Amino acid sequence: EPEVTQTPSHQVTQMGQEVILRCVPISNHLYFYWYRQILGQKVEFLVSFYNNEISEKSEIFDDQFSVERPDGSNFTLKIRSTKLEDSAMYFCASVDRVAYEQYFGPGTRLTVT
Amino acid sequence: AQSVAQPEDQVNVAEGNPLTVKCTYSVSGNPYLFWYVQYPNRGLQFLLKYITGDNLVKGSYGFEAEFNKSQTSFHLKKPSALVSDSALYFCAVRGENRDDKIIFGKGTRLHILP
Numbered sequence: 461e462p463e464v465t466q467t468p469s470h471q472v473t474q475m476g477q478e479v480i481l482r483c484v485p486i487s488n489h490l491y492f493y494w495y496r497q498i499l500g501q502k503v504e505f506l507v508s509f510y511n512n513e514i515s516e517k518s519e520i521f522d523d524q525f526s527v528e529r530p531d532g533s534n535f536t537l538k539i540r541s542t543k544l545e546d547s548a549m550y551f552c553a554s555v556d557r558v559a560y561e562q563y564f565g566p567g568t569r570l571t572v573t
Numbered sequence: 574a575q576s577v578a579q580p581e582d583q584v585n586v587a588e589g590n591p592l593t594v595k596c597t598y599s600v601s602g603n604p605y606l607f608w609y610v611q612y613p614n615r616g617l618q619f620l621l622k623y624i625t626g627d628n629l630v631k632g633s634y635g636f637e638a639e640f641n642k643s644q645t646s647f648h649l650k651k652p653s654a655l656v657s658d659s660a661l662y663f664c665a666v667r668g669e670n671r672d673d674k675i676i677f678g679k680g681t682r683l684h685i686l687p
Contacts, residue, residue, distance in 0.1 A: 491672045503617065503663060503677040515672050551617060555672070562667075562675055564609075566616035 462486045464565035466552050472571045473542055481537045481568045483552030491555040492535045493562065494527065496520065498548045506550075509535065542572045575600045577666050579678035586654045587686050594649040594681045596664030606647040607665040607675065608638055617663070623647060634658070654685045 465484045473479050485492050494506040508515040509527050526538045535554075539546055552565040576599045586592040598604055608620040621632025628640045638649045647664060664678040 493674060495675075495677075500661075502679045503665075505674045505676065508672060508674055510672055516674060549616075553675075561619070561622060562607075564617040564619070 464552055464554055464563050466550075466565035466568050468568060469566065470569045470571070472573065475544055475572055476541050479539050479542055479570060481539075481550050481552075481570070483535045483537070483565055484533055485535055485552065485554030486556075486563055487533070489554035489556060489563070491515075492527075492529070493553040493555075494537045495551045495553065495564075496548045497551065497567075503551065506537075539570075542570075544572050546570060547572045575666050575668060575673075575676045577664050577676055577678035579662075579664055579681045581681050582679075583682045583684065585684045585686060588656055589653050592649075592651050592654045592658070592683065592685070594662050594664075594683060596647045596649065596678060597645050598647060598664070598666045599645060600666050600668055603669045604647075605667045605669060605673075606638070606640060607667075608632065608636070608647075608649050609663045609665060609677075611661045611663065611680075613660075620649070620662075656685045656687050659683055659685045 467482045492509045495503050497503045505518050507517040507521045524540045528536050549567045549569050551567045553562040555562050578597045606623040609617045610620050620636050621630050623630045623640045631637045636651050661680045661682050663680050665675045667673045667675045
């Protein structure tokens with residue numbers, strides 16, 4: 461069964477550094493999302509992406525964040541200058557065009573020290 | 574605006590007893606409702622969804638959920654709990670547009686006591 465994949469599974473970085481989180485959505489999906497979960501807390505929407513542009517973004521998704529689909533398969537989330545409070549699990553998701561179901565990747569745990 | 578409420582932070586159930594995890598929602602238009610489970614240090618695992626049709630939806634691992642439009646609820650149930658069901662459960666809702674984001678509840682931690 462096709463699945464969303466994410467790399468790396470765990471990323472440790474120092475405050476102020478740039479990080480890129482990578483996702484490979486399911487191949488025939490058209491809508492892509494990033495969500496964030498601070499440890500043990502609620503899963504929060506960050507951004508949605510369709511047709512090579514952002515459809516919607518939350519207030520969390522400030523100027524430090526950006527998303528890209530550089531090559532038609534990968535979907536990346538970049539944090540330009542990480543802060544301690546960016547430490548969280550980041551989930552990528554893509555939507556099935558028929559069933560409207562969101563398929564989530566396994567997540568990348570980002571630790572900012 | 575869409576919202577989801579999970580009124581219980583934690584639910585404790587003895588193994589073998591029935592379990593219920595509560596969820597209410599608010600959405601304009603027809604709701605698309607979901608339950609996800611998260612085991613420690615793992616990702617979000619889809620359990621079941623309600624889009625349309627029968628109000629009782631059956632999902633993975635023996636779970637089911639009942640959609641109640643008048644009460645705007647979508648409670649998760651299982652007739653007989655297993656210790657391995659202990660996890661964090663998230664109710665979620667999205668609107669009927671295909672690109673609508675999912676809004677998650679805050680989660681309910683389910684403890685099944687042996």
